Amino acid sequence: MPVDLLPTPPCAELHLHIEGTLEPELIFELAARNGLDLPYDSLEDLRARYRFTDLQSFLDLYYSNMDVLRTEADFTDMTRAYLRRASAAGVRHVEMMMDPQAHLVRGVPLSVSVGGVWAALARSEEEFGISTELIAAFLRDHPVAEALEVLEELLAMGAPIIGIGLDSAEVGNPPSSFIDLYRRAREAGLRSVAHAGEEGPPAYIEEALDLLQADRIDHGIRCLDDPDLVDRLVREKVPLTVCPLSNVRLQAVPGLAEHPLPRMLEHGLNISVNSDDPAYFDGYVDDNFRAVQETFGLSRAQLALLAANSIEASFASAGRRAELL
Ligand code: ADE
Ligand code: ZN
Secondary structure, rough: OOOOOOOOOOOOOOEEEEHHHOOOHHHHHHHHHHHOOOOOHHHHHHHHHOOOOHHHHHHHHHHHHHHOOOOOOHHHHHHHHHHHHHHHOEEEEEEEEEEEHHOOOOOOOOOHHHHHHHHHHHHHHHHHHOEEEEEEEEEEEHHHHHHHHHHHHHHHOOOOOOOOEEOOOOOOOHHHHHHHHEEEEEEEEEEEEEEEOOOOOHHHHHHHHHOOOOOOOEEEEEHHHHHHHHHHHHOOOOOEOHHHHHHHHHHOOOOOOOOOOHHHHHHHOOEEEEOOOHOOOOOOHHHHHHHHHHHHHHHHHHHHHHHHHHHOOOOOHHHHHHOOO
């Protein structure tokens, strides 16, 4: 049992899917509240399915479990539960993604999903001391035309989003398919992030930067397969939102000891530590910090750098960033 782990420094969480914070207990609670039958007999039965072999095996369960989210209150309760837990983890600012399309295809309107999440975010500073931003992530395994339609709807309703993201099944769904979506978002004054290099090749990271003009790359761990790309990412200080426990659970890396985080630090890459889908990967941001600290024996200075990177790479105002640093 390690004795002298350092506490997680106050940080920003930049890579978090709010639907990935839906804990098994809340899934059962919401199913009961909404009169829905779950395809699981018990919490244990559900938990037994949290063994993933790759990204798709996780996504199948993630999308299926979302079906319990039906009302605004469901989205608000899920978001408040995350904020409460994140506050205990040391998170002081969060830029959370949500998947509006995944709810629309189930017949849940944007006003319900976005409205429900926003109701919790609007009170977050006062209630939990966490400032927040919301990112609408688009499903890369759906047509770009659908994404464009949803973006227009979000803009028309004045959705309180700071930017857009790109998530879901990566391999075979390159960033290049979403040029028009990111152009429209930019025209509308939105910021942007994109998952790239989680399971997909380094070329997807380059596409996300060159074709989508993404401000940050979510994951990006596969950049190490291309030394020239690593040099570029270092030179341009491109923020990479790394999620160590997620990468282990989705078998993007063979084990935590083989995770590239220490090599990424050595290269001088601009990385932060994040939880991705904490309810599915047994780990909120503090669990991720603890795991990498334990495994790699990171110094106080390295932990502070990871936390400072998260704050500097955030879309928070200069004033808020200065307050957090
Ligand atoms: N959606 C939720 N979590 C994701 C991940 N880790 N990669 C891609 N899409 C996701
Ligand atoms: Zn993610």
